[in-house]
Amino acid sequence: MTPRPSTFAVPWLLAGPGALFFVGLVLLPLALTVILSFHAYDYSTGIQNTFTLSHYVAVVTDGYYLEIFARTLRIAALTTLICAAIGVPEAYILSRMRDPWRSIFLLVIIGPLLVSVVVRTFGWSMLLGSQGLVNQALQLLGFPPVRILYTETAIVVALVHVMLPFMVIPVWTALQKLDPMVEAAAWTLGASHFTALRRVVMPQATLGMLSGSLIVFGLSASAFAVPALLGGRRLKMAATLVYDEYLQELNWPLGATIAIIVLAANLCIMLAYNRMVEARARRTLG
Amino acid sequence: MAFLSLERVSKEFGTFTAVCDVDLAIEKGEFVSLLGPSGCGKTTTLQMIAGLVEPTKGRISLDGRDITHEKPNRRGLGVVFQSYALFPHMTVAQNVAFGLEMRRIPQAERTERVREALALVQLSAFADRYPRQLSGGQRQRVAIARALVIAPPVLLLDEPLSNLDAKLREEMQFELRRIQRKVGTTTIMVTHDQAEALSISDRVVVMESGRMTQVDAPYRLYEQPSNAFISSFVGKTNLLAGTWRRGGASSGAEIGGVLLETPAPEIADGTPVTLSIRPEKILLCDAGAGRLDGRVASRFFLGSQWLFTVETPLGIMTVSIPNHGEEPPAEGSPVGLDWSPANLRVIADNAAAA
Numbered sequence: 001m002t003p004r005p006s007t008f009a010v011p012w013l014l015a016g017p018g019a020l021f022f023v024g025l026v027l028l029p030l031a032l033t034v035i036l037s038f039h040a041y042d043y044s045t046g047i048q049n050t051f052t053l054s055h056y057v058a059v060v061t062d063g064y065y066l067e068i069f070a071r072t073l074r075i076a077a078l079t080t081l082i083c084a085a086i087g088v089p090e091a092y093i094l095s096r097m098r099d100p101w102r103s104i105f106l107l108v109i110i111g112p113l114l115v116s117v118v119v120r121t122f123g124w125s126m127l128l129g130s131q132g133l134v135n136q137a138l139q140l141l142g143f144p145p146v147r148i149l150y151t152e153t154a155i156v157v158a159l160v161h162v163m164l165p166f167m168v169i170p171v172w173t174a175l176q177k178l179d180p181m182v183e184a185a186a187w188t189l190g191a192s193h194f195t196a197l198r199r200v201v202m203p204q205a206t207l208g209m210l211s212g213s214l215i216v217f218g219l220s221a222s223a224f225a226v227p228a229l230l231g232g233r234r235l236k237m238a239a240t241l242v243y244d245e246y247l248q249e250l251n252w253p254l255g256a257t258i259a260i261i262v263l264a265a266n267l268c269i270m271l272a273y274n275r276m277v278e279a280r281a282r283r284t285l286g
Numbered sequence: 287m288a289f290l291s292l293e294r295v296s297k298e299f300g301t302f303t304a305v306c307d308v309d310l311a312i313e314k315g316e317f318v319s320l321l322g323p324s325g326c327g328k329t330t331t332l333q334m335i336a337g338l339v340e341p342t343k344g345r346i347s348l349d350g351r352d353i354t355h356e357k358p359n360r361r362g363l364g365v366v367f368q369s370y371a372l373f374p375h376m377t378v379a380q381n382v383a384f385g386l387e388m389r390r391i392p393q394a395e396r397t398e399r400v401r402e403a404l405a406l407v408q409l410s411a412f413a414d415r416y417p418r419q420l421s422g423g424q425r426q427r428v429a430i431a432r433a434l435v436i437a438p439p440v441l442l443l444d445e446p447l448s449n450l451d452a453k454l455r456e457e458m459q460f461e462l463r464r465i466q467r468k469v470g471t472t473t474i475m476v477t478h479d480q481a482e483a484l485s486i487s488d489r490v491v492v493m494e495s496g497r498m499t500q501v502d503a504p505y506r507l508y509e510q511p512s513n514a515f516i517s518s519f520v521g522k523t524n525l526l527a528g529t530w531r532r533g534g535a536s537s538g539a540e541i542g543g544v545l546l547e548t549p550a551p552e553i554a555d556g557t558p559v560t561l562s563i564r565p566e567k568i569l570l571c572d573a574g575a576g577r578l579d580g581r582v583a584s585r586f587f588l589g590s591q592w593l594f595t596v597e598t599p600l601g602i603m604t605v606s607i608p609n610h611g612e613e614p615p616a617e618g619s620p621v622g623l624d625w626s627p628a629n630l631r632v633i634a635d636n637a638a639a640a
């Protein structure tokens with residue numbers, strides 16, 4: 001028996017398949033996209049085999065693209081904020097529920113994930129349309145009909161609906177780790193329920209809220225189905241813009257450029273955010 | 287009217303009764319220990335007083351005020367939790383200061399009182415650490431400091447010293463006792479440790495599966511346990527099952543054909559009884575000179591005393607004798623056991639007093 005070489009190989013063999021998948025399905029396409037973004041493009045002859053930075057210059061100098069980027073960031077940030085505002089109390093209530101109810105409501109929260117995003121988004125477009133349930137209700141109450149569909153509001157509403165579980169679950173997990181007696185200790189020391197929540201429970205939830213925010217922000221910024229169906233043709237977000245460049249304009253290098261810029265921007269924002277909050281939370285929570 | 291009183295307080299979790307009909311009246315400044323086996327309802331009782339568990343039935347009043355349904359943050363009691371329940375994201379000093387902050391104590395006074403409290407539990411050097419950077423015993427002392435610093439009228443301590451080494455535990459017991467004497471804090475302490483309960487308390491409450499079975503001063507609890515469970519739970523004892531025999535002048539229990547004399551109340555001839563005698567009440571003498579003969583089965587040296595197990599016709603008996611600085615009988619040697627009949631107590635098995 002020569003255990004030495006075989007024990008040396010074991011970690012590599014075990015990690016191999018996963019690494020191969022990662023290289024094949026993530027790194028390779030990403031590298032190809034990066035390479036593609038430096039190719040020149042001509043409307044009459046298609047993709048040229050010459051190196052150019054013109055797409056990058058075009059994107060960062062064109063107000064049209066910048067507006068779409070700004071909108072994407074705005075919508076993603078707003079969605080994250082609303083998800084946190086709804087999701088954190090929801091997770092707290094969930095963590096304080098007794099058992100049959102907790103399982104039931106957990107299912108209710110995760111439930112939306114079991115339905116395709118496209119189906120759910122069509123549901124929202126029916127609700128929010130000019131003759132949708134919301135407008136009918138408004139008219140019944142004597143208000144004038146409002147235009148919700150094809151606005152940023154519609155996109156945010158639907159995104160919040162889709163993303164909420166991704167906020168609730170990590171916060172809930174963080175709260176599960178907290179001894180309920182810690183909150184009780186704050187009460188016995190004279191803290192009101194609200195103060196105990198603010199001073200004792202919330203700091204515990206921050207780490208969960210951090211990971212939840214990252215997931216929600218990342219997914220919202222790159223969401224495709226919701227803005228495509230609820231934003232209409234004019235109200236574009238980054239992902240729908242990339243789609244249009246690829247499939248409407250057939251300008252693949254420009255599409256690739258936008259995709260890479262969005263990816264880079266997303267990465268920068270998330271890393272910075274992570275740094276900022278996590279440094280603070282890790283120090284105290286360990 | 288007692289300072290703190292529980293009247294027929296019960297707590298049910300679903301169909302399970304954790305605490306049943308507890309009656310307890312505690313005077314101002316008294317130090318009371320709750321003693322009992324694991325799961326008997328000590329923590330539940332304490333948390334009902336603290337307001338963290340709602341009693342199913344009964345009434346709790348503090349200083350003449352009904353607090354049965356009052357919120358915990360309005361009771362102003364100091365609580366040390368069994369799990370410590372420290373705030374994990376605050377430093378030791380912030381943990382201790384929290385209660386003072388809630389009471390809007392000015393910064394300068396707050397700092398001073400936190401410093402004093404930490405000095406009391408010997409943790410001054412750890413003020414800026416986080417709970418996760420402390421050992422179990424250090425966390426426990428932070429919990430004690432956090433409860434003491436607000437100078438509450440009532441202290442509820444749930445096994446506050448369980449994680450400390452013997453020396454520190456003794457010092458903390460002394461401190462708790464000193465504070466309680468000085469400030470007159472009414473203290474209720476849950477403990478598993480019967481020696482701690484006996485040494486520190488004015489009164490000890492023994493709980494058994496949700497009920498209080500005896501409430502007495504430590505000395506009386508030890509000498510006159512009301513049932514066999516208490517006599518073996520509080521201190522060590524030898525329990526002997528026999529039959530009561532009344533015969534004119536001498537009455538006693540017959541066990542395995544031996545009649546053991548004991549002065550005892552009226553018991554009908556032929557009643558089955560349990561006798562109890564504490565190991566330290568038995569004297570070792572030469573074989574044949576005592577009331578019972580036996581052979582030393584094993585002996586343990588405990589420092590201040592020797593603990594013997596002696597094989598006798600009545601079964602194995604535990605005997606403890608003080609260490610006089612001489613070698614006592616070796617294992618296997620025959621010995622006699624002697625005692626004064628007054629120390630042989632009759633215990634009625636089912637609750638009724640002996």
Ligand SMILES: Nc1ncnc2c1ncn2[C@@H]1O[C@H](COP(=O)(O)OP(=O)(O)OP(=O)(O)O)[C@@H](O)[C@H]1O
Nearest residue numbers: 299302304322323324325326327328329330331368
């Ligand atoms: N929330 C609850 N739901 C159901 N049963 C409970 C609950 N809390 C406590 N119990 C039960 O009530 C009984 C008393 O619990 P309690 O915590 O008061 O015991 P204890 O005397 O403090 O024990 P220990 O010395 O081990 O701390 C136990 O049998 C426990 O299982």
Ligand SMILES: [Mg+2]
Nearest residue numbers: 328329330368
């Ligand atoms: Mg307990």
